[in-house]
Amino acid sequence: xxxxxxxxxxxxxxxxxxxxxxxxxxxxxxxxxxxxxxxxxxxxxxxxxxxxxxxxxxxxxxxxxxxxxxxxxxxxxxxxxxxxxxxxxxxxxxxxxxxxxxxxxxxxxxxxxxxxxxxxxxxxxxxxxxxxxxxxxxxxxxxxxxxxxxxxxxxxxxxxxxxxxxxxxxxxxxxxxxxxxxxxxxxxxxxxxxxxxxxxxxxxxxxxxxxxxxxxxxxxxxxxxxxxxxxxxxxxxxxxxxxxxxxxxxxxxx
Numbered sequence: 001x002x003x004x005x006x007x008x009x010x011x012x013x014x015x016x017x018x019x020x021x022x023x024x025x026x027x028x029x030x031x032x033x034x035x036x037x038x039x040x041x042x043x044x045x046x047x048x049x050x051x052x053x054x055x056x057x058x059x060x061x062x063x064x065x066x067x068x069x070x071x072x073x074x075x076x077x078x079x080x081x082x083x084x085x086x087x088x089x090x091x092x093x094x095x096x097x098x099x100x101x102x103x104x105x106x107x108x109x110x111x112x113x114x115x116x117x118x119x120x121x122x123x124x125x126x127x128x129x130x131x132x133x134x135x136x137x138x139x140x141x142x143x144x145x146x147x148x149x150x151x152x153x154x155x156x157x158x159x160x161x162x163x164x165x166x167x168x169x170x171x172x173x174x175x176x177x178x179x180x181x182x183x184x185x186x187x188x189x190x191x192x193x194x195x196x197x198x199x200x201x202x203x204x205x206x207x208x209x210x211x212x213x214x215x216x217x218x219x220x221x222x223x224x225x226x227x228x229x230x231x232x233x234x235x236x237x238x239x240x241x242x243x244x245x246x247x248x249x250x251x252x253x254x
Contacts, residue, residue: 087116087125091132098136106136127156127165134172138179146176164205167196171209178216186216207236 078086094109114129130153137146150172157165174189193209196202214229 083116083120084122084125087113087120087122090116091125091129094129094132094136098132098139103136103140107133110136123156124160124162124165127153127160127162130156131165131169131172134169138172138176143176143180147173150176163196164200164202167193167200167202167205167209170196171205171212174209174216175212178212178219183216183220187213190216203236204240207233207240210236 090109090113094106094113097103097106097109110129110133114126114133117123117126117129130149134146134149134153137143137149150169154166154169154173157163157169170189170193174186174193177183177186177189190209190213194206194213197206197209210229211233214226214233217223217226217229
């Protein structure tokens with residue numbers, strides 16, 4: 001609980017202005033707290049303040065967004081001089097920004113993570129940064145850059161013998177080949193991604209690779225194969241409660 005309190009103290013610097021602007025609405029004198037609509041910013045701040053007053057710091061921390069939660073440890077690691085912690089926090093910020101669609105921010109955070117990872121010789125983290133920079137480049141339509149970074153990640157993961165990570169690399173390479181009009185190469189890489197994920201019990205990787213292979217088959221008019229793969233991916237995402245991916249798959253089935 002002490003660590004939660006320390007993190008929250010740092011988090012206060014992140015949200016102090018916003019909270020100050022709302023606190024007067026939430027807490028005025030000794031009057032009973034007002035009832036605000038669930039999910040509103042006022043209700044969120046009210047819940048945060050109540051948890052803080054009760055010294056339930058873990059509950060208070062839960063009110064922060066995913067990005068804020070990633071930035072809190074980053075500030076803590078920077079103050080402590082923990083470079084590996086900073087590298088991981090930057091990587092997590094990059095992943096959050098990718099999911100949010102802020103691809104320039106994602107690339108910047110992942111680049112910072114990769115720079116630190118290289119300096120401290122965390123080879124695996126460096127490979128993850130290359131992999132996820134490849135994914136960002138693919139989303140930006142920078143296909144040659146995506147391939148270059150994916151191949152760099154593949155070299156690292158082959159050196160480390162990290163087969164589950166290789167599955168993710170093959171998926172990204174397959175996506176690039178698919179989206180640049182090379183369906184034969186795309187199918188080979190995506191099928192390899194599915195196979196490696198199965199062999200390593202990397203369930204989320206299996207679902208993601210199956211989804212991307214289904215997209216390839218849809219584009220080729222192989223609709224029965226595509227539907228089978230989409231249903232399979234849909235089932236996995238449902239079990240994993242991966243809501244963002246579930247919505248994406250559901251949209252492709254329409």
